[in-house]
Amino acid sequence: MSRGARINTVLLLLVAALAALPLVLGLGDHKEEPFTGADAEAETAITEIDPDYEPWFSPLYEPPSGEVESALFALQAAIGAGVLAYYFGLRRGRRQGEEQAREQAGPDAGAGPGDGDGAVPERTV
Incomplete structure (x- = not known):
């Protein structure tokens, strides 16, 4: 196995571990919706701190x-x-x-026009 393949395999295993770790450890089991997005978490935290808070902006499109x-x-x-x-x-x-x-x-590609000896080939018309 080449060095690049080993690195890719290790990275793939790390990504799989990062995805599976929260599920295996049961993180979020105490919540009603264990894996909500950051927006929902922030909204919950803000309303707990200041229940009268009103957002500055509203979404352009609400699905x-x-x-x-x-x-x-x-x-x-x-x-x-x-x-x-x-x-x-x-x-x-x-x-x-x-x-x-x-x-x-080939190896003489950078030598200029000709066959590598510096001579310019004759031009036929």
């Missing part, structure tokens, strides 16, 4: 249900992942293309 809100969030995440994957794929493709072009050009 009709939690399912629609989750679907929109998943769509946003998928679009972001697609943009990142396209960008990194494009960079990798360009790098591989440059490497192939260098390999095909």
